[in-house]
Amino acid sequence: MKPTVKPKNPNFSSGPCAKRPGYDLSKLPTRTLGRSHRAKSAKAIIEEVITKSKQILEMPSDYRLAIVPGSDTGAIEMALWNFFGDPSVETRGVDILAWENFGSEWVHDLEKQLKIKNLRKFVVDYGEFPDVASVDFNRDVVFTWNGTTSGVCLPNADWIPAQRQGLSICDATSAVFAMAIDWKKIDVLTYSWQKSMGGEGAHGVLILSPKSVERLESHTPTIGLPKIFQMLKKGKLNEELFTGATINTPSMLCIEDALDSLNWMITEGGLTAMIKRSHDNLHVIKQWMTNSGRFQFLANDPSTISNTSVCLKFSSDFYLKLDKEKKAAFAKDVASLLEKEGVAFDIGSYRDAPPGLRIWCGATIDTENVTALLPWLDWAHDEIAGKL
Numbered sequence: 346m347k348p349t350v351k352p353k354n355p356n357f358s359s360g361p362c363a364k365r366p367g368y369d370l371s372k373l374p375t376r377t378l379g380r381s382h383r384a385k386s387a388k389a390i391i392e393e394v395i396t397k398s399k400q401i402l403e404m405p406s407d408y409r410l411a412i413v414p415g416s417d418t419g420a421i422e423m424a425l426w427n428f429f430g431d432p433s434v435e436t437r438g439v440d441i442l443a444w445e446n447f448g449s450e451w452v453h454d455l456e457k458q459l460k461i462k463n464l465r466k467f468v469v470d471y472g473e474f475p476d477v478a479s480v481d482f483n484r485d486v487v488f489t490w491n492g493t494t495s496g497v498c499l500p501n502a503d504w505i506p507a508q509r510q511g512l513s514i515c516d517a518t519s520a521v522f523a524m525a526i527d528w529k530k531i532d533v534l535t536y537s538w539q540k541s542m543g544g545e546g547a548h549g550v551l552i553l554s555p556k557s558v559e560r561l562e563s564h565t566p567t568i569g570l571p572k573i574f575q576m577l578k579k580g581k582l583n584e585e586l587f588t589g590a591t592i593n594t595p596s597m598l599c600i601e602d603a604l605d606s607l608n609w610m611i612t613e614g615g616l617t618a619m620i621k622r623s624h625d626n627l628h629v630i631k632q633w634m635t636n637s638g639r640f641q642f643l644a645n646d647p648s649t650i651s652n653t654s655v656c657l658k659f660s661s662d663f664y665l666k667l668d669k670e671k672k673a674a675f676a677k678d679v680a681s682l683l684e685k686e687g688v689a690f691d692i693g694s695y696r697d698a699p700p701g702l703r704i705w706c707g708a709t710i711d712t713e714n715v716t717a718l719l720p721w722l723d724w725a726h727d728e729i730a731g732k733l
Contacts, residue, residue, distance in 0.1 A: 348721050351688045352714035358691035359493055359519070359654045359705045361539040361546055365609045366711055368543070373605060377597040383590070390600055391589040397607040398550065401616050402521060405528050409558070409587040412595060413549045414573045417518035420535035420549030421451060423574045424514055428485065428533070428557070429459050430566030437511060438463035442475045442488040445495035446697050447516065451487055459568075471495045471698050472643045472658075482509035490520035493540075494695035496656025496703065498524065500648040505530035512557055522610065523623040523653045523707050532557040538599070541619070541653060542606040543709035545599040558582050610708070619708035626706035626715045627652040633719040639664075639726045643694075643701060656694060657722075658701040663730045671733070676700035678729045679722075688721045 356363040377387040395410050404410065413420050429439065439461055443449045452468060455461045465484070467475040474497055480486055482505065491498035498520065505513055505527075512532040520526070522541035526534070534552040538544025553561075562581055573592050576583055586592060610619055627650065634640055643656035659665075659676065667675060680693035680702060694701040702722065706715060 347724055348717075350717050351686075351721075352717040354711070354714050355688050355690050355718075357689050357704045357710070357714075357718070359540075359695075359703055360537075362541070362543050362705050362707055363709045364543045365606055365709045367609075368605070373598070374601050375598075377601065380597065382594055382597060382600075387597055387600075388589045390597070390604060391591065391595070394600055394604050394607065395587070395589060397604070397611065401607060401610050401619075402526065403528075403616055404552065405554075407555050408528065409553045409582075409584075411551045411553075411586040412591050412600075413551050413586075414547075414591075414593055416539070416546055416549045417516060417535050417537035418450075418549070419573070420537070420551045421514075421516045422454060423549075423551060423576070424533050424535060425451065425454055425459065425487070426568070426570055426574050427561060427566055427576055428512060428514065428564075429455065429461060430568040430570065431564045432567060433564050434461060434485070435463045438465070438481075438484040440465045440467065440480050440484050440486045442467040442477070442480070442486070444469050444474055444497050445471055445489070445492035446695060447493060448489045451489075451516065455487070472497065472645045474500075474644075474646055474649045477504040480504065482506050482511050482513070485511040485514065487514045488516070490515050490517040490524065490526070491651050491653060493519040493654045494656070494698050494703075495643060496651045496654050497644045497646075497649045498651040498653075500646070502527040502530040512560060519651070519653045519707075522616065522619045525616075525620060528554075538603050538606070541623075541707040541709070542603060542610075543707075544603045544606050545596070548595060548599055548603070553582075553587075606709075622708040622710075622712070623652040623706055625712045626710055627655060629712055629715050630655055630704070630706070630719065637719075637723055639723055640702075643699065653705065653707045655704045655706050656698065656701060657704070658699055659726070661726065661730070664726075667733075673700045675729055675733070676702070679725045682725045682728060683721060686721065686725075689718055 514533040518536040532554045639661045641660040683689040
């Protein structure tokens with residue numbers, strides 16, 4: 346039967362993600378709008394975002410955090426061009442892991458753009474997780490913490506040695522504020538506000554460990570770097586970037602929006618509470634799936650199932666009998682029906698991923714909305730199946 350209860354918030358997009366519960370744009374402070382981002386009052390708000398981000402993420406005090414252009418893509422490419430733009434990278438070598446679209450983009454950057462020859466690729470299909478036992482941390486290592494388009498995340502950071510010669514460079518955009526980051530295992534980390542914070546796009550965050558700063562200052566990039574990638578000033582790290590002096594002009598409206606999200610996180614109980622909210626959402630889906638019979642997680646290993654970008658594939662006997670083209674059409678029709686009913690927006694799987702659904706379950710999603718959504722997934726499956 347058609348469900349009668351709809352989610353109060355149907356926004357389950359995996360980016361930009363749902364705003365925090367109770368969000369009200371009209372209550373967002375406008376104190377810095379129309380002001381220079383270098384004005385004392387505006388810079389103080391940027392500094393507050395940096396300070397509270399470090400506080401919630403429980404970062405070591407000697408790690409640095411900067412707001413940079415270009416969302417997570419800008420942040421991770423800023424790191425790649427700086428750390429792999431000098432000849433010494435060929436001596437060290439780089440290992441890169443990829444198990445979904447964005448990780449594969451970073452493979453392309455290292456191989457085709459930066460043209461690194463001493464490169465080892467650990468690339469697997471959607472739903473799989475690479476064999477990390479063969480990764481060599483005498484080399485630099487690049488990886489995502491959570492595969493946003495595959496729903497596959499690191500089961501843990503045990504495979505990363507605390508003592509390592511190379512740098513560990515992590516794209517954690519759909520993991521931060523929802524998964525515990527072991528900072529001893531991380532030298533460079535990037536993310537964006539529009540994922541787990543429910544913030545706005547176009548701004549990225551770059552985090553550096555003391556070890557990565559030492560590397561940066563001792564191995565200056567020899568390739569040309571555009572202004573928005575430059576982190577050094579006269580051969581030394583430009584510390585101003587990490588104290589609120591952004592490289593280019595940020596949106597102060599987005600800065601205020603980010604601060605609103607951070608303040609909400611603190612009020613709700615900080616990182617522990619945010620991780621619990623995400624895990625509670627995933628738990629509801631796991632319970633529902635035991636009785637559904639129509640869906641499975643795209644992640645093949647249960648220990649790698651993401652608690653933010655939860656990717657599902659269809660598993661009913663009806664669906665499995667369809668040919669490839671009809672499977673893709675079926676998945677799109679199910680997502681379209683859910684949107685038409687006003688119960689779930691933007692939950693179709695990523696365009697390059699296997700046909701299915703992708704439900705954002707980060708901390709800004711209330712568990713009651715996930716609970717209300719799930720019966721609609723079964724109903725939509727059967728509605729579309731009944732028309733074929």
